[in-house]
Amino acid sequence: MHVLFLTDNFPPEVNAPASRTFEHCREWVKAGHRVTVITCAPNFPQGRVFEGYHNRLLAREAMDGIEVVRVWSYIAANEGIVRRTLDYVSFMVTATLASLRVRRPDVVIATSPQFFTACAGYLASRLRRAPFIFELRDLWPESIRAVGAMRQSLILDWLEKLELFLYRKAKIIIPVTNAFKRNLVARGIQPAKIHVVTNGADLSLFRPREKDGELAEMLGLTGKFVAGYIGTHGLAHALETLLETTRLLQEEGQDDIHLLFLGNGASKTALRARAVELKLTNVTFLDTVPKADVVRYWSVLDASVIHLRRIDLFTTVIPSKLFECMAMGIPVLHGVPGESAEIVEGGRVGLIFEPENAQQLRDRLITLSRNRQLAKELGANGIEAARKFDRAHLANRMLQLIEGSLLSDVGERQVDDPQKTIGETLI
Template sequence: MNILFITDNFPPEVNAPATRTYEHCKEWVRQGARVTVITGAPNFPQGKVFDGYKNKLYQKEVVDGIQVVRVWTYITRNQGFMRRTLDYLSFAFTSFLAGLFQKADVIVATSPQFFTTWAGWALSKLKRKPWVFELRDLWPESIKSVGALNDGKLYQFLEKIELGLYDSADHIIPNTDAFRKNLIERGVDKNGISVITNGSNLDLFTPPPNGQTDALKAKLGISDKFTVGYIGTHGMAHALDFIVDSVYEMQDANIHFLFIGDGAEKENIRQKVEKYKLTNVTMLDPVPKNDMPLYLSIIDVSLVPLKKSDTFKTVIPSKIFEAAAMDKPVLLGVDGQARKIIEKYESGLYFNPENKADFIEKTRLIADNKELYKSLARNCRRLATDFDRKKLANEMLEVLSRV
């Protein structure tokens, strides 16, 4: 089977979309499929092309058996609605052109970003091949929820296109049950939907030798600290400004906060840390995906926050599964689907999103109650095993085979 996969993000980018796509495609190749990925030059989230790459019209490489085609896009930093929209539209156009020359028995287009699916739809019509909408974000609803788009004519226009794409797809693969429920309530045929959640890469996320962990802790000056870590994009949706405000109010020098990553809000967060003169906050640049297990090993708790919004009750952040694979409990500020998983497996504590008092209370509880912490950490293994990425990739491959 020839699978043509269109995605705006792919390694060496390290965000959740890039990771999910790469790990699924790698497993499909291992199972005998021929996989071609169309993507752009790696640049997320800084908007700068990574070393060793160029923003060329067309270039090819092979990554772990995956045929990767990189196309030109208008590149901009991950901020500013209009510029990002131009970035997304340019990829939709160039990925469509490149897709015309690729073999495909089935076409998969993944969102976000939303315009990628336009290319999948158009290629499906011209090639007369089925296409699958992989749904990882309810766009444009999620853009509205962070204040980047209001509920006006543009939003209504984009929502009509969104529903049209759902109807035209031969199958839809959302990554949460809540997304599936949302689609069914909006009139999408439930028989054309299969949920494939995010999961844990149990091969990559294994604890490194203690010597490496201890050395990195010493280097960062956190050897004797209870460390709460956030590793990922510093974007508008992640409510990290709220976290810094809470840290300032908490005034607890024994609890250290480690922020690793980049994004549209990073400089604002840095300025707030400096304004408050917080000595128990460390901010680091993004680290390569293969180094993430080491950095997860130096923290005690993985912080997973999002803004308070009904939209985010439908998402399940991939950070949950990465932390679980490393036996790290989660301090979760996301209600809905994610909360259900954490509470079912008793692998972390939930705090009300953007509620300072609750965040401070739960942070102190997980830091001070040693028996509770040990229990939560033990339960992480069962969560990670139940959401093994390889198993989930094979489930998705079965769906693509049926399509």
């Protein structure tokens, strides 16, 4: 089987869509399938092309057996509606055109979070006469409304109509949460075509390891209780709450608790400025590091903070970093209600706090820093719970869904042309 996968994020980018796509495609190649990925030059989230890459009209490379086709796009930082829209639309156009240069795909998959990529996937599937599968990572454009990045408008209304059109045209839809499935069903999408494959962690990379003492010393964190936020610093994450928590701790003289920020995003400059304004000495900001190195930084953490704005939409999401810190055996301080909080509470892998409530986060930090036995138990529970979210198993589950959709498509074609065999259809 030849899978054509469209995504605007792919390694060496290290965000959740890039990691999930790469790890799934890698497993499919191991299973003996051919996989071609169409993506753009790596630039997320700062809008600068990574060293060693160029924003060319078309470039090719191989990555763990995956054929990677990189196309030109208008590159912008992860901020500003107009420039980001130009980024999305340009990739939609060039990715669609590039799909014509890919030899005989059997299926076309496109992933969100922004669905202009899904538009390209649908167009490519029509041009190549292959089934279209929509991997749903975000309810976009609903998330734009939720964070206030764009005012209510006829444009958003039109985008929602386009969103529903794509859902209806997809052979199957693969959302990453059960809440997403419920949302789609409530909006009239057939439940039978929706199959949940959650996010997970690469357990060969994210696993328990000793604290990296050399790194801790280099960062000035030796002897500290280190809580960390690792990931994108975006509008949705409301990381001002974490700074307010550190302000409370500093004023109270809780000098042994330190907060580490690792990553980049639209809010990082403002967060740094706010930390300086508050004269915080218990905060460290670091830029994004390669995926293979991030486990060193996870290892110095005594707790991981996961946080999103207090918005109803975010009760439907499951931040992928949850599975990574579980796999590492790091207790979670979780400020996201809903389906992800159920995982935290059900597996007893961390402590819950209310989103945007700095006082509650402060209380949970003190609890874990003073009760190391509790922190140890939560971490051990996380290691056990993470086994259910092994990326290799999840990739195999998605592969079975893809293969099932192809067999279904073959059956439909045979009804139209009884003389055509399954082998003739798939070759």
